[in-house]
Amino acid sequence: MSVSTPVPAPPSTSAAEGGAGRATLGAGSVAGRGQGSGPRERSRFRLRLSRLDTTGSPYLYIAPFFILFFVTGLFPLVYTGWVALHDWDQIMGQGPFVGLQNFADVLAGRSFWNALTNTVSIFLLSSVPQVLAALAIAGLLDHKLRAATFWRMGVLLPYVVAPVAVALIFSNLFADRFGLINTLLGTVGLDPVGWHSDRFASHVAIASMVNFRWTGYNALILLAAMQAIPRDLYEAAAIDGAGGLRRFVSITIPMLRPTMIFVIITSTIGGLQIFDEAKMYDQFGRGGSDGQWQTLTLYLYELGWNRADFGRASAVAVLLFVLIVLIGLVNFAVSRRIASQGPR
Template identity: 80%
Template sequence: MTRLRPPVEHADRLPRPPRRIGLGSRLSRWDVKLSPYLYISPFFLLFFVTGLFPLVYTGWVAVHDWDLIMGQGEFVGTKNFVEVLTGRDFWTALTNTFSIFLLSSVPQVFAAIVIAAALDTNLRAKTFWRMGVLLPYVVAPVAVALIFSNLFADKFGLINSALGVLGIDPVGWHSQRLPSHLAIATMVNFRWTGYNALIFLAAMQAVPRDLYEQAAIDGAGRVRQFWSVTVPMLRPTIIFVVITSTIGGLQIFDEARMYDQFGRGGADGQWQTLTVYLYELGWTRSNFGRASAVAVLLFLIIVLVGLLNFWITRRIASSEVKR
């Protein structure tokens, strides 16, 4: 008696023996699942060690009476914040910080865009000019501050000597508040304008050249192409540069610290920024609790100003797109 075979079209419905999964296939599956997290884990580990933990620990120190020599004291709650906010030095340093930030960041962005537009043209020795623009960023901040502090010296500085030749009275670059802010902002612009210009240059080179050809066919000149094609395509990059300039501008330390030989922000705090004030509280007055309170307040100010800048730039960009 012969055994009937199942039809061919129904053979795939028959139960199959269980497949044994080997150790190699299991490891390959785990590798596919875990390898992306392993690749990005170094960043999060470094962020936790160098970013998140110091921030949390600074908040812990800010609510304690902490001395540089004696270490942690008793819990004081918001006492350090109240002493900082009710003091005159904090508000003077905050005013100086915003003044230097506005005098440096706003012209810096415009100058960087203009320089990037010039570098995006058909210049000879493009690599030379691009490296030359980046050269001030490579120079050490301390060296830049020492050179510019001598240039802006009140008595024997090169700037006042040139003004004297023109018949203009010498300016108190160290004794007056606004001139000292201009001098420090000049240092910041000298260091960071070229760096931001290269960022804008990279964004400009990513703009499709067909847009310029179409604009030229429509009769648009170079200036019109710049404002109608280049600037709108740079909106994401402008937002990025504005936010990074805000974060860096509100943390100005090297230029203000090295602007004179004493490094305290002037005899009356003419150019004392929040970071210099923080440094003085921590390392000169040995009051780590109040210094940490200033650091926490500075962090909150940077976050608020950064969010405000992001909101304003997004609103401007969206309104221009609707037009």
């Protein structure tokens, strides 16, 4: 009797195919993960780009202003300070370093103090009446008027007129011999005024030009602030028996304090930089035969253009800048104090 030994059967074809299928499936899954990483990386890149756009876009939007300010504002200011420290001639160019000598020469001369006095005088004669007149005009325009838009646009027309044209017209109005103002004074029996020879009279004439151009502009700014005041306050005051003048003094003016400070600051800066009106007041443009209405800007122009002394002209420009900054700081301190107190 023989015993048969079992012989192992060879692997079936189906088993081999199953192993190959599993191997193919594994390779496919690895390939799938590799292909899915591409869109995922792109989504991450888009997310980073979106975050960069959110954080960087505001700086890109305001960058042109700062670039222009650096080119046309900050760099000329710093360069003017550099020129003021040197003996700088228009023809020879930069000379030796002299330090504060240009400032000492300017402050020691009579012309600078004369120009400073004229500038302050014209500034006071123009800014103070200008702000008061603008406040009164804005109060009138704040009422319900027929054709209100026409009147509001009408007060802005003098601002549109070119400063040179205004100066030429007013210089003829205030002419010493054939001016319209002296003719009107003669009709009422008054002696003619030397609008070009008298110092104070020339300041009044130039201040009139400034007030003509800027009163309407400031009136519209104050009018915009008036219209933002709640009308309930006026109604409550009217019920309590307050008249129109009382409401204007007790409600309108206190609520306009921040805007009034802004108008005062801008009129101060403009008043200290008067040039066109004083330059075109006569045919010579030097501020009068004896400097009766020569302002700081005219004195700066004379030093830089007529005398070709850029060093001293730059020193005058720096001194004018310091004066404006000091007055601006005082106005800023006053405005903060008023804003902290609030309307009563």
